[in-house]
Amino acid sequence: MTTSLRDALDAWRQLLGAPRVDDGDRAWARYGADTTAATRQLGGALRAASADQVPEIVRIASRFGVPVHPISTGRNWGYGSALPVNHGCVILDLGELRRIVAFDAELGVVTVEPGVTQADLAQFLAQAQHDFLVPVSGAGGTASLLANALERGYGVTPHTDHFAAVTWMEVVLADGTVHRGMLHEAGGPELASLFRWGLGMYTQGLFTQSGLGIVTQMSIALARRPESVAVCLFSLKDEALLEAAAVAIRQAMQRLHPTLGAVNLMNRHRVLSMSAPYPWDHLDAQGLIDAPTLQALGRQFQVFPWTGFATLYGTRRMVRAAQAELRQLLGGIASRLLFVTPRRADTLARLARWVPGASGRGLQRLTQSLRSSLELVAGRPNETALPLAYWRHRHPERAASPKNPAADGCGLIWYAPLVPMRADAVRRYAEMVGEVTRAHGLEPLITFTTLGDRVFDSTVPLVFDRSDPAACARAQACWHALLARGREAGFFPYRFPIQGMEPLRQLAPESCALSERIHRSLDPQGLIAPGRYR
Structure with missing residues (x-):
């Protein structure tokens, strides 16, 4: 520990009280777990009790030249969790500021x-x-x-x-x-x-x-709760329908926004990751789900190659009109086109309990996931998407409640590029992701989410066994390969994990230089979250 760090920690203890200041070892024990398997040497950690303390916390950092990394709740899973970009930072935890x-x-x-x-x-x-x-x-x-x-x-x-x-x-x-x-x-x-x-x-x-x-x-x-909330569920029974679906989704966003909130299009792997246990006993030579098992899981859980999920908000008349438009746009492309309200999702979940056998169990999982998704659409937070982080965890049943993928040992890195809303781009992108992930021993989990009517953001969770060092290395290599291959093909992330900041500096030197000039004016010592996007 340097003299400046020791003096800064002493000054922070006088300001906050000793129980609210950790040295490096205790900070690592509290904040060091990360789903990306990244590690950082921490200088310590601070827990502010009120916003009024933050200016003086920063003045102490400036006086002793010690960088701080502010976090809110530290739930930045898949991007670094609570960890800073650079080594040696002191975590500034603002999680108790809950007014x-x-x-x-x-x-x-x-x-x-x-x-x-x-x-x-x-x-x-x-x-x-x-x-x-x-x-x-x-x-x-x-x-x-x-x-x-x-x-x-x-x-x-x-x-x-x-x-x-x-x-x-x-x-x-x-x-x-x-x-x-x-x-x-x-x-x-x-x-x-x-x-x-x-x-x-x-x-x-x-x-x-x-x-x-x-x-x-x-x-x-905040958005006011509308008179009517519904989702449109649809499936693509053939992989070849992806391009037509992308065009139809773009047209729907152009015609129906804002009644049509957003559209998610998820491949079979992505849907199964949230609804089915990982089949560890049915893997191929690459350690991935073999084709017969993937087909069998699709049948059991009623999951086609692609599943669409569109949100609708408005008056009852507006939502009914939007449903008619969606039927027209998707009718010749989608299978099992279904409009579901929260009440109808509850009914489906109750009815699924009466279906016997393996098909019934799969249907029960699917309808429960649907009901949870409807709660999310209605602005009620839940954990319906978090099971994907546990998909390749050896003991998902040991998950804490509420779930904390970092603390529970899950392996997860997000690759989240922007994809033009064009048929050929969507196809090239899906094929690229499938090729790169499989080459690194990872399942290709793909979602396209509309951000307006011109671009998708695609979230690809690289899910791996964090207890296996080789799997961690493959996941890191896969993210970097996706970054390089995606950039060559015209796809680039809107958001980066902490280990991606150095490649970003190399790819955008002019922008990072401008960012650095602004930082030198407002933060000449580079004390606040050094290394982030610059």
């Missing part, structure tokens, strides 16, 4: 601190019977709302792009000063929370995917 600072029940804007989770907001809204949707993600109820928006995450509720719903932020800069924006300063907090562009230079975007400051409050515009 819902303000809520405008008439206009639907909530202001939260970093530790407020999806479940916290859901409970707050339910207790007061406020008819608004939580901007949920697949990370589950224990994940931070603020942090997901800062990472430009997205979901399936009407405000699909979570950062686009952010109207205002309070940010602590590297010198301990607090930035709230010109409109907040000159016009007051109410107007600032209602108008996302503020006044003068738009600065909010600077603090996403950057580490330029520490966000201690955020205002988020």
